[in-house]
Every structure is written in structure tokens, then in C-alpha cells.
Amino acid sequence: MEQLATQLFIGLSIGAVLLMVAVGLSVTFGQMNVINMAHGEFIMIGAYSAYVTQAVLGEDLAGWSFLTALPVAFVAAGVIGVLVEHLLIRRLHGRVLDTLLATWGVAIILQQAARDIFGAPNVQLMRPEALQGGITLAGVNMPFTRLTILGLAVGVVVLLALMIDRLPHGRRMRAVLQNRDLAEARGVNTSRVDRVTFFVGSGLAGLAGVAVTLLGPVGPSVGTLYLVDAFLIVIVGGLGHLRGAVVAAFALGVLNTFVEFSTSATLARAAVLLMVPVVMSGFEVSLLTRFLALAILAVGLDLAWGYGGMLSLGHGLFFGLGAYAMAMHLKLEAAGRDMPDFMVWSGRSELPWWWEPFRNAGFATAMALLLPAAVAAAMGYFVFRNRIRGAYFAILTQATVVVFTILLVGYQGYTGGSNGLTDLETMFGLDLGAVSTQRLLYFVTAGALVAVYLLARQLVRSRWGRLLIAVRDTEDRVRFLGYNPVAIKVVAFALSAALAGLGGALFVPVVGIVAPEMLGAVASIEMVIWVALGGRGSLVGAILGALLVNYAQFTISSVFPAGWSYAQGALLVVVIVAAPLGLVGLLRSARGRFDSRIVPTLATKER
């Protein structure tokens, strides 16, 4: 019982830290509709402010450093927060995705700056003498440090509530929160309100940072850890609702101490993925869904190429098989009892027998995965068994995808020819044009991507994944350990193809069309570019690459169509020459912990 109460107490104190973080996140989000990925770094700034304060005050005044650090951290984090708001977030007003990416960049920069200034290892602050020891109440041991944190959080929340309730700024805040345009029309200077809100919100994270130093050593990436939970709190507690945040924060803090909660970066990303559609327009949501579907393909391609050394210039084939399998079903759904329109135009009077089973949604979905896997397995078996590798393999896959598109175009009566399968309107009875359907597709696709990522991560960390890397670098040596590299490669290639198929199947309902040009030779090479830019041999790299490149392509080509090709080409050249391991490779080497695991990719004999 006492054990339980002690646990509960520890949980509450962690909840208190989370609360201070989440409250800031919640107000900035609620008011400005901004997902600030750098919010966690304000915690880090607060923590290092405490560290610097202690260093400046020296040992004699160590007892006072905690109290002194509080205002210092609040102002430091607040000021940097306002700078970020002023220089970046304001300029990206209303562009949620841009803000997310840009503040992510800020987070990376701030972390790196901390690493350069204070060093990568964690630092431990001296605990003020007054806070040593604790009290035992009814058998529950309550250290002063944790009591202080609790008190601090309660004080902060009460003050914030009072401010929102009583102060003029609070009233303006509420006005902006309720209706930004109306508030503006009434003469409220919304940008000033935003600035103050941002200052306070960031400052609160700074206070949380000081609190964190009481719990243990802190390092440059301390913020990432808490940001994950803070996102969850904001989502669970309701956006912009203080009371919800308080309950959710303490609940999560307690949960954290009882359940070994895996606070990994994955969860952070997953949490962000959950939040995104709430704030985006239907169009933006479907745009992002498209990119996420392509990211699933990128994970598959990275498994084959980055980990397995099988450079496929023909993944459009597998993407296409998945996309067409799904599109055939949707086309039949759209046609109802009639024949698909293009077949009528081609003068066919009867549905081909092999179209028939695609009326069944389950069959179509299964085929979207199995068909690419089976084709890849068969192709891989004959190619790998004959020890064909590297450039020959790449050319072979490219040739296969060319043949595939020629067949698609040539048999117009069966495939819709070069127009592809168009006018797909419903999926499983849902209107594809409806915003609710688009949100649903988003969640399904995002969920699939998270699942695929976790599965792939598990795989590459397993013996099988290590073996795949061994095969990539020194295939022949693997044989002399008693393994058959052909089997390993066939499985990897088939899995890679199945993921491409899954990406294709999820892509089709979002865009409502599939055409040969989306999966041809050029498209297949572009897929490789995503992985190359993001960083082969890194799953996160592949995902990032797919998202960033497609996003950039969308942005640039809509204003300056020719520009995209130049940008893409130039980027590829620069990356391949200067950073063969892509963006992730650059980040890793910048962090000074270049993962030697993937270094040999550089020297990989691509015979």
C-alpha cells in the first residue's frame, strides 16, 4: 500500500513537469493553430539556463541557484520562443505542414547548438542543500525535490488560469481563441497577443526544464523525451483546454511510472501524425495521405536497396500492381452493374473473367499485397540464383517496369490504356470526395505507415536483418556460414514489393485515379531518389525522403513547373556526391555519432 502511494507520488511529480510543458503547448496550439516541434527544446533551454546559473553563482551560492534559475529560464526560453515565432512561425501563418517541418528544423538546430556549447554528454546539477532529504507522511516518502516540482506546477497553472481569467491580455487571448477574425475586427492586435502567448508558453517549458534538473542529469535531447508525452496530453486533454490538460498530465505522469511506457521518438511522430488532420483542410489532409502512402513504398525500397543492396529501378511495377488491384475494385464499384466505361468504349461486351473476382474487396486488397510479392519472388529467384547483382539487376528491373507499362497501355480494353483507371468515386461505399472519408483514409494510411515502420524496424534489428546487411556487403562469405543468400534476398525483395503494393493500394483511393505514367520507368527512378535523399540504410531516412521530396515537388512544381526537375536533379547530384547516405547520414555525422553500421554502403561493391 505504502509502496503504491510512493509510486503514485512519483507519478504526480512527473505529471507536474509534463503539465508545465503541455500547458504551453496547448495555449500556443489552441490560439495559433501551430504545431511547434521545437517546444521540447525550450525545456532543454530551461535546463541549461539552470546549469549556467549554477555555474555563474558558484558553489557558495549554490543554494540560491534553483530560485534564481526560475526567472532566468523563463525569460531565456520565452525570448527564444518569441524569436522563433517572429522569424518563422508568423511567416508561415496558416501553413500547418510547413510550420511543422520548419520548427522540426529549429529543434534540430537548437539541439545541435546545445551539443556544441555544452557537449553531448548529460550534465548533472548540484542539488540545493535546502532540497535534500524529504518528509515521510503516512509511510509515503516524499523527497523535497519532487514536492518542489509539484508546488511549482500548481503555482504555474494557478497563475496562468488567473492571468487568462483576470488580466487584459487573458481576455484578448480568449477573444482570439474563440474567433481570430472577429477579434481582429474588434481592434485586438492579434499579432501582439500571439507574441505574448508564445512568450508565456515557451517560458513555461523553460520552467519545466529547471524542474527536470532536479530529477537527474540532463542532455541536449532532453526535450524530445517530454515532447512525446506533452503531445499525448494535448490530444487527450483537448486542445486549448487548461482543465483537460491538467487531468491528462497527471494521469499520464502516473501511468508512466506504473507502466514502462516506451517514450521513443516513434511515439512522438505517431502523436504528431494523430494531430495533423485536426488542423488541416481536406485538401491538405489528402495531400499528406498521398505522401504517407508513398513513404510506405519508400520503406520497402529501402529494405531492398539500403539494407539488401538490391537496387531496384522497377519498384513502380510493384506499386502499380497494388494500385491497379485496388483500382480495379473501385472501378467495378463505380460501374455498379454496368461494365466499366472504358471497356464499353473499347467495344468489349463482357467483363474479362479475371476482373470478376476483384468485385470482392477482400480479394482485391489481398491481391494488392500478394501479386507484387509473388512477381518479385519469382523474378528474384531466377535472378539471384544466377548470381545477377548490382547494375545488371537494376537494368533488369527497369526493363521489367517498361514492359509492364507497355502492356498496360497496349491492352486498353482490359486496363484502360494510357488513361488508366479513372473516375473512382467510392470505396467500400464511402464517397471518396467527402472530407470525412479523406480523414479516415488519412488515419488508415498513417496507421499503416506506423505499423510498417515498426515491423521493418523489428526486422532490420533481427538476425535476419543483420544477415541481409551481411549479404549486401559480402554475399559470398554468407554462404560459408551455412546460409543461402538467394533465400534471404528473395524474401527481402518480395517483402519490399508487398510494401510497394500496399503503398499503391492506399494511394489510389486518395487520388481517385491510376495511370501508367505514375508507375513507369521515370516514376520508378524517382522512388529511388526519395530513398537516396533521405538516407538509404535508415528507415527514418526513407520515410523522411519520401515525405520531403514529394512535398517539395508539390510546392515547387505548382509555382514553377520546370524548376522541380532542376531542383530534383541538382539535389540528387549533390547528395550522391557529397552525402551518399542522404539527409540522415548528414544529420548523423553532424551529431558526431556517425553510425558505422551503414558506412560500408559507400564501399558496397555494386557489381
Next chain:
Amino acid sequence: MSNELLEIDELRVGFDGFLALDGLSLTIGDGELRFIIGPNGAGKTTLLDVATGLTRPTAGSVRFDGAEIAKLAEHKIVRRGIGRTFQNATVFDALTVSENLDLAASSHRRWGLLRPPALSGELESLLEDVGLAQVAHDPAGSLSHGQRSWLEIAMLLAQRPRLLLLDEPVAGMSKAERAATGELLVEIASQRTVVVIEHDMEFVRQFAEHVSVLHAGGLLREGSVAEVQADPEVQRLYLAPDHGDEASDTDEALDANELTAATAR
């Protein structure tokens, strides 16, 4: 030596008309520790290549434990119980030392392949034995030349083959490392059958009992170290005529070794 484990009969291997092995016959008994020596280009490595499926013979047969293996795929030969090391130690540079070892010990696993690598206590003590416990989590690519050889030997042991074929295992090692390797080999040979190809004569003298001398793709002599050393033809061909000064002899052997290692690269 009633039981023959490896029987090589009239083996012929040609490369574009050039015969690397020319009617070689050789048997290795179960439980033996055999050294194979011979000048550069004698066909020693080719012999191992054929026995492990890397090179296909033009004619002749290779029987392991009574069954013909010359036409089997490499990994199938390994699964029957033959393991080898390479003249230039080959390990997986991108993986850590312990991952290398774990993979070597895991080829019999099925679903276990889907689990993360994990060293059993036995493998950990093997790492201790070869002095790599300290660097267990370093990438194998960062090892020194000697350490790589040790890792490869440890991987070979982790495979638990019945017959171990080692191609110049002490090439490039220091004198102390050579001694340690020799002792390890003798210890292994008490439980398994071991064939060592060696170039360094001092090493052979120290640890070998039974020696086969290869020359120009055929078997020149076979016998105890003393017998082989005393053979005038072997002396003329391969050994220094005067054995009075051991030190200089070793130096020569060392140089020869480095030369082989260098050209092989």
C-alpha cells in the same frame, strides 16, 4: 586413423587450361590435426576452395564422411559439417563483433532468425578466449588485422563444424599471437578434425605433427615434421637448406607471408 573423414581422389582443377590441381589425392582422418605446406601457387587454397564448393573440380572426387560433396552448393556443404576461414580474413565489417559471431552460430535456426542477435554464455566465453570481449560491440570493420583473423577463427568455432579448414590463420600476426593461435588450434584438434594451411615454417615446426607437402598441384610428401624436413626434395624446393639459425629463418618466413597476404589483397 581408421576412419577417413575427408577423402580427396585424383582431383584436377583447371583454370583456362592451367592446372592448379593436377591429380591430387589426399586423405584426412577423423580427429586429426593436419598441416598442409607448400610454396606459393602450389594449389593449397584451391584445395580448400574445392572442398568447400567455391571452385568446381574438372575431374576427381571429394568425399566427406563417405559422401560425395564436390557438386553441392556452398551452404549445403557447410551444413554437412565443413567450415573454413579465408586467406584474407573475411568478416562482416558493417556488423559488430558479437553480431558476426551470433550469425555464425545461428544458421541452423529457423524462427530464431527473426529475433535480435544475442550471445549465449558459450559464445561470450569464446569471445573471451580469442581476446575480443572488449570490442564485442564495435563494428568488425574497425578491428586490426590480427583481430580480424581471431574473429574469423571464433566464427568458425561458433559454427561447430566437424572439419575445420584454416587458410594461413597466422598470416600477419605477431609472434605472441602466433603462439596463442597455435595453442588454440591444438586444443580444438583434441575434439575436432583440423586442417591448417601454413606458410610459416617455425609455426609448423612448433605445432604440427603430421604434414603434407603440396607442390605444383600434387602431393609431394607426407609424414612427420622431422621426416618432411629431412626430405632433400622438400628442402631443395621449399625449406632453407640450413636450419642452424632459427631466427633468420623465421624472418624469411614472415616476409614470405606478408608477400602472400599483400598479393592476395
